[in-house]
């Protein structure tokens with residue numbers, strides 16, 4: 103027996119419901135696979151409908167007192183959580199890399215900054231002011247803001263902690279209580295997060311964490327539950343549609359952060375070196391598994407051949423390997439289905455007539471074992487109507503599409519069902535302003551890429567989603583507006599007097 107086989111599995115036998123660690127009612131335990139090895143590394147309790155019902159009930163009971171608690175007290179608890187999170191971040195990064203295969207250098211950088219975001223959300227907790235509205239002098243009209251109620255947060259496997267942060271931060275600051283259902287492939291760090299909420303002293307039921315399946319399982323029950331007021335979801339468009347159907351009977355409200363096929367536009371006048379740094383970095387970051395990555399690289403024709411050569415040269419420098427190895431640039435795909443999907447798209451690209459400039463194969467052999475590794479991949483000669491340019495692959499596949507001039511760049515950029523993000527590189531300020539304003543995307547980066555902060559709104563248009571996370575706007579979907587109108591005279595004429 104080799105050393106890896108002897109390693110005991112990490113045990114996560116409990117769900118976090120109502121401030122207690124409880125076994126799932128149906129007793130289901132699922133092995134979580136380490137994508138770097140293709141072998142199980144943890145055993146995790148999965149909840150079902152009965153556990154979701156218990157969690158929603160706990161959140162409902164907790165909602166009244168939590169929503170009435172002064173904002174500065176909710177803020178103080180969130181700050182305590184932020185401090186605990188900062189201390190736990192190195193271990194959280196390690197666990198997240200283990201569970202989803204994202205290279206440690208990336209999870210460390212990302213999760214290492216999350217405490218700033220928790221602090222920022224804390225700062226929103228006592229800012230939910232209403233306004234007075236001038237109408238007739240005989241009345242006073244004003245609005246107040248009220249938390250919507252119990253929130254169901256459903257998160258994906260590519261960035262489990264970040265997705266939870268972006269939902270729980272504003273929800274808790276607003277005074278909502280939460281049931282978090284992490285993705286079935288990556289439940290571990292959400293349970294670790296529950297531990298931090300417990301340590302921080304949040305009242306029981308304010309945050310509940312129930313790992314489980316999506317369709318037909320905990321996720322679906324959470325969406326259908328009549329006492330859940332709002333669903334905050336990050337995942338696929340098809341899942342969002344299923345969620346809309348399942349939630350229809352209870353008329354829920356939603357924020358959706360869905361997919362993307364972001365155009366990353368390289369004009370010939372750009373600083374070529376910087377543009378290539380950003381374009382290659384964003385094509386292969388997270389092993390291609392993020393919706394905001396620039397997976398469609400639109401390159402102006404005079405620099406097209408050079409860009410293909412440079413992409414190919416950079417691909418050879420990418421160190422693919424186990425997520426926890428320090429030197430690894432790019433870890434494996436997060437699970438076996440995703441690996442198969444990416445390899446399937448490589449085949450589709452070939453059949454569609456795109457030229458595979460490099461990569462496209464699974465990496466196998468002693469160094470890779472049964473892990474889900476794939477080469478950084480570059481397709482040249484891609485047409486914007488090909489499936490590899492239209493559909494979200496979620497693998498490290500860059501599709502390089504040539505264009506001529508500004509108008510064609512904009513037309514190609516917008517010829518997509520998605521509209522999450524876009525990037526453009528140019529030294530011409532006027533062009534930067536013209537092109538960015540014409541692009542249909544929730545976020546545009548100019549001479550930079552994937553610049554993401556808690557204080558700037560994140561989200562998409564078209565099929566990329568509804569609503570925004572982060573930024574001052576992030577708290578709106580968690581608050582209702584109540585309008586109050588008070589008569590100064592208290593007189594109300596008898597409508598039937600004459």
Ligand code: ADP
Nearest residue numbers: 257258284285315316317321322337338341344
């Ligand atoms: P991905 O392909 O990134 O896994 P999904 O949209 O399938 O994206 O999954 C994102 C999250 O949605 C996961 O937590 C998953 O369990 C959950 N989910 C999937 N299907 C449903 C559903 N029908 N109802 C509620 N949640 C679901």
